[in-house]
Amino acid sequence: MCYTADMNIVALDIGDRRIGIAVTDPFGSYAIPAETFFRTEDKAQDARKIAEFAKARGAELVVCGLPLLADGTEGEQARKNRAFAVRLEALGLKIVFEDERFTTREAQGDLRAAGVTSARDKKKKRVDSIAAAYILENYLAHCKRSDTVKEESNNYEEEENIVELTDDEGNTYRYEHLLTFEYKGEWYVALTPEAPAEEESEDEDGEGDEVAIYRIVGEEDNEQLETIEDEALLDEVFAEFCAQYEDFEDADEAESLEPDADDGE
DSSP, X not given: OOOOTTOOXXXXXXXXXXXXXXXXXXXXXXXXXXXXXXXXXXXXXXXXHHHHXXXXXXXXXXXXXXXXXXXXXXXXXXXXXXXXXXXXXXXXXXXEEEEOTTHHHHHHHHHHHTTOOSOHXXXXXXXXXXXXXXXXXXXXXHHHHHHHHHHHHHHXXXXXXXEEEEOTTSOEEEEEEEEEEEETTEEEEEEEEOOOGGGTTOOOSXXXXXXXXXXXXXXXXXXXXXXXXXXXXXXXXXXXXXXXXTTTSOHHHHHHOEEOTTOOO
């Protein structure tokens, strides 16, 4: 589960003695070290205190650090953290986990860089909350990268399916690629004009979508599209297209398509 920009999130660096806490800023853009909770012998009470803090912050998600071993597997501390997270879930909190390897070391480095070297207990308290902030920052970064990859993938797939053709007068037309297929030893491509976004859902007049079918000619590095002048052959090729198109699309959609009587520009 990944966050949305308007979500309040709390992150926990769970230890046997202390639990570092971090929160998101009001815009959900970055992590802020909050405070450190000192644990008691009562795990149920500890969970209630953390849940009270999270709910008071309006947290819709709690990110729990998971201290994986160097090889990526879970050890004893990871199992303890999962057990504590189960208690939080039972109190109505939504839980996700984030790899927390090296976050404490990074937090200690930040404190050293800031010149914090005295007051051992105070330093440890700050280390835990900063470590929680690192956990939260890592989680936010992973979600942002995931969203970016998905968006780029969707955009790529949409553009990859578009073919641009230019006629003798230099006019460019955009088509959606439907199918490249073989018929009687020759290769053909079926295209349909790219519809404007507002027209994509309009198909209430009962008419089928226009399909242009071209013969592919030339060498592999210099292929061109050739108009099929023979109407009888065009009918045969269109029938073959429908038969193959039905293999990976609904039959009703294939049957609704109509060959373009003038498939050359």
